[in-house]
Amino acid sequence: MLTLRNVWVEYGDKVVLERISLDIAKGSFVSIIGPSGAGKSSLLRLILGQEQPTRGRISLDGALLPEECGPDRGVVFQRYSVFPHLTVLGNVLLGLEFGASPFTARLFGSARRAARAEAEAMLEQVGLADSAQLYPAQMSGGMQQRLAIAQALIKRPRILLLDEPFGALDPGIRADMHTLITRLWREHGLTIIMVTHDIKEAFSLGTRVLTLDKRRHDPHAPHRYGAGVVYDLELTRKQAVSDETEAAEMAAGIAAAGITIDTVGNN
């Protein structure tokens, strides 16, 4: 569905990504891991449309990706994904309002009631039905991320991009969020691309794990070589708990193979 062909990203003479060629299938859950500065977030921003590739082409279903962000690609960031001045319900409604009325960006009357029902149904799915009138500042980090996911999903995006979505959460909450995102992925038939620092998370959630790192290293000019995809692992989708341990073993294997993955947040 999403195709990257020989994509390069350069900032001035610093090469961040080089020779990225990928085909991402509809319905897959792709995890992207790699050390800090390997361009994981740059790759995500490319697909999001926030940045343009220096070379190469990115196409969605054969059509070249427009050079801006749009409603066909949803996103959840690690922080600042929700709007502090809107209630939970208002945050989810916002996407419907933007879409329906380009001039006032608001809905009235029966259109608003219909949108409200849709938004409430979405909140139900992420477990925030009882918090519809709260403001984000009154909620925990986990609840805010649930809201951010609901807010993105209401637009029915072709691709959902997650930029370290669970990186700032407690381990217990994180496990809940893993269950939630897996369920939503199955129920909605989503295509998800997730950047993460957590190798275990990458393997337990993803159907495919990409590892970004520099293939070559020039000690005199380290910035002249960019990162590429050094590992591209297809995982057959695991159904039960036993596969979680299998995933953990694979993660341990890849870590032992000498790839350094930092666990400290870098952005």
Add this chain to the structure above:
Amino acid sequence: MRWVTAQPQRSRGLMLGVLPLLVLALAYIIAAAARHAENPADKILPLPGAMAAAMAGLVFEPDPLSGQYLFWADTLASLWRLGAGLGIATLSALVVGLVLGTLPPVRSTLGPLVTAIAVVPPIALLPILFIVFGLGETAKVALIVVGVAPFMIRDVAGHIGALPREQVIKALTLGANSWGVMLRVALPQAMPRLIEALRLSLGPAWVFLISAEAIAADVGLGYRIFLVRRYLAMDVILPYVVWIALLAVVMDFALTQASRRLFGWAHAGAH
């Protein structure tokens, strides 16, 4: 208990706050009484009774020349000028600040101009305003606008410009256009900051108002103070100063309350 962590209760905090004001009033009365003991005709530190008598004439009795109740006419004229000046400044801060803060090309184009205007001392422009607008109301209102609007514009634009980039990207992925981002993301988040900027501009606005009235006016709180100064009429000047302070406090309080009531989300972490 250390001083840095000692948190007085609400009622006690209020009492503590009133205490210095009472001490100040008491010190004044003692000093005034001492001066009057030496010279009963002293005009520099009038006793409260003399102030009340002088003010009663201005508050309750019409001026024989114009037929106006001078105190109320002064208050009304000054508040009108202040309100008009601050209103125009606030509106322009909202519109210009919003456009400047949200649209980087506009910021690049107009940002330096706003900065250049902001660094000119407004009082230095007063003669120009008098020449251009004449000695009427327009020049006084214009001085307030020129004085406070650039600060407010920069404050609001800076606040909007500092909103997390993620919010704009997120809005775009929700189907917004630039107008939608301004209307539903930037504008609501600018409002509490705008009220804060207005609150902080009250002080300078009063300075510009009194200055303009002192130089050329025929009515107004500042005009009255500078007029009666010629007669050393401290019994009018002091109550007028207290009245101005009172008006400023009430405005400040009203703005704080309005912001809390209208934009509760922005104060959620404050209590």
